[in-house]
Amino acid sequence: MYTKTLHWSVWLSSVAVTATIIVGWWSVAGSDSTLSTNASVVNSHEVKVVELRGVWSGYQVKPDWDTATQKLSAANFNAVFPYVCSSGIAYYHSQVLPVSQFAQQHDYLAEAVSAAHKHNIAVHARVLALEMLFAAEQTKAAFAAAGRLMTNSQGETAPWLCPTDPRNRQLLERIVTELVTHYDIDGLQFDYLRYPGRDYCLCQRCRRQFAADTGAQISQWPQDVLPGGPGAPQFNKWRQEQLTALLSDLVAQARAARPDIVISAAVFPRWAEHSARFGQDAARWVQLGLLDFVAPMNYTADRLDFATWLLTQRKAIGGRVPLVVGMGPLSDACQFDGPEQLAEQIQIARSFGAGGFIIFKYTDQFAQEYLPYLAEDATATLASP
Numbered sequence: 027m028y029t030k031t032l033h034w035s036v037w038l039s040s041v042a043v044t045a046t047i048i049v050g051w052w053s054v055a056g057s058d059s060t061l062s063t064n065a066s067v068v069n070s071h072e073v074k075v076v077e078l079r080g081v082w083s084g085y086q087v088k089p090d091w092d093t094a095t096q097k098l099s100a101a102n103f104n105a106v107f108p109y110v111c112s113s114g115i116a117y118y119h120s121q122v123l124p125v126s127q128f129a130q131q132h133d134y135l136a137e138a139v140s141a142a143h144k145h146n147i148a149v150h151a152r153v154l155a156l157e158m159l160f161a162a163e164q165t166k167a168a169f170a171a172a173g174r175l176m177t178n179s180q181g182e183t184a185p186w187l188c189p190t191d192p193r194n195r196q197l198l199e200r201i202v203t204e205l206v207t208h209y210d211i212d213g214l215q216f217d218y219l220r221y222p223g224r225d226y227c228l229c230q231r232c233r234r235q236f237a238a239d240t241g242a243q244i245s246q247w248p249q250d251v252l253p254g255g256p257g258a259p260q261f262n263k264w265r266q267e268q269l270t271a272l273l274s275d276l277v278a279q280a281r282a283a284r285p286d287i288v289i290s291a292a293v294f295p296r297w298a299e300h301s302a303r304f305g306q307d308a309a310r311w312v313q314l315g316l317l318d319f320v321a322p323m324n325y326t327a328d329r330l331d332f333a334t335w336l337l338t339q340r341k342a343i344g345g346r347v348p349l350v351v352g353m354g355p356l357s358d359a360c361q362f363d364g365p366e367q368l369a370e371q372i373q374i375a376r377s378f379g380a381g382g383f384i385i386f387k388y389t390d391q392f393a394q395e396y397l398p399y400l401a402e403d404a405t406a407t408l409a410s411p
């Protein structure tokens with residue numbers, strides 16, 4: 027924890043904030059001896075513990091990054107998580123990925139970093155790791171022709187990179203290295219580090235790799251590894267291991283290039299069910315120390331669901347890293363009554379000892395309806411004590 031404490035202080039100094047990040051959980055969970063020790067380490071180094079208050083956003087915000095980050099700063103927020111690339115297109119001046127035509131003139135990430143740091147807002151570049159979202163048709167076709175895409179039980183491909191293909195792993199490593207070395211970003215967040223569903227990836231390379239790794243004898247592929255099949259539990263576990271190994275590689279790459287980089291992942295909320303369905307084993311990622319904090323997308327307007335998810339996530343994390351709660355007032359997944367409901371979720375998250383929150387997402391509506399309300403309510407005081 028000593029190292030991690032320094033880690034946070036480095037991160038903060040990089041955004042010119044003297045006091046630091048994260049977490050009520052250190053102070054709230056004082057009854058736990060381990061956490062109490064951490065709190066004393068924090069105090070002995072005079073590093074203040076503050077709450078992470080962030081927003082997810084697109085690669086661009088209206089009217090511009092300077093205005094948006096100034097507004098966020100005025101409302102006592104301290105972090106933005108812009109979408110910077112998928113595995114098929116970049117919104118920054120990438121030398122690895124095809125660059126979006128919108129980003130030919132603007133390097134959106136460079137603009138975000140420059141503006142955000144001016145207003146003491148940290149930038150966590152959000153990478154859509156395996157999905158080729160918004161990639162050009164010709165890019166997707168080239169990947170399909172090269173046999174690099176995920177395949178389902180019908181033999182159909184989806185525009186998602188198969189994680190067992192070494193070419194795909196190298197591509198992702200190069201993206202990560204490029205981002206952390208060319209941009210003064212404070213953090214890197216992995217999103218879409220998952221399979222699209224239980225029916226992926228069933229390509230021949232995954233079949234061979236699964237057999238080689240486990241020694242499993244599969245007589246009927248893919249029926250035997252699909253739900254209900256005799257090899258399904260083993261295959262499911264193996265699928266999760268593929269993504270965990272991929273994340274481990276990417277994190278090692280990022281930390282080797284930038285030891286101070288803050289690594290996180292945006293993950294689905296119901297970890298037991300979703301790890302089986304999407305191969306995303308967030309609890310394991312935390313156990314292995316791959317993340318500096320975890321951000322479950324707890325997109326619901328239902329109070330009981332929200333609290334239940336928080337409780338199970340907190341238990342799975344076991345105090346290892348901060349739980350930074352994703353909230354979705356403007357997501358497609360739920361309908362909020364208004365900013366009061368978001369303010370209430372923030373208070374609930376705090377009562378569960380969360381280290382902060384990230385809101386989906388920064389839009390005109392958020393800036394006009396939600397931010398002014400929060401500035402008078404849940405974020406009226408500074409994030410630092």
Ligand SMILES: [Zn+2]
Pocket residue numbers: 175176177188189190227228229230231232
């Ligand atoms: Zn595959």
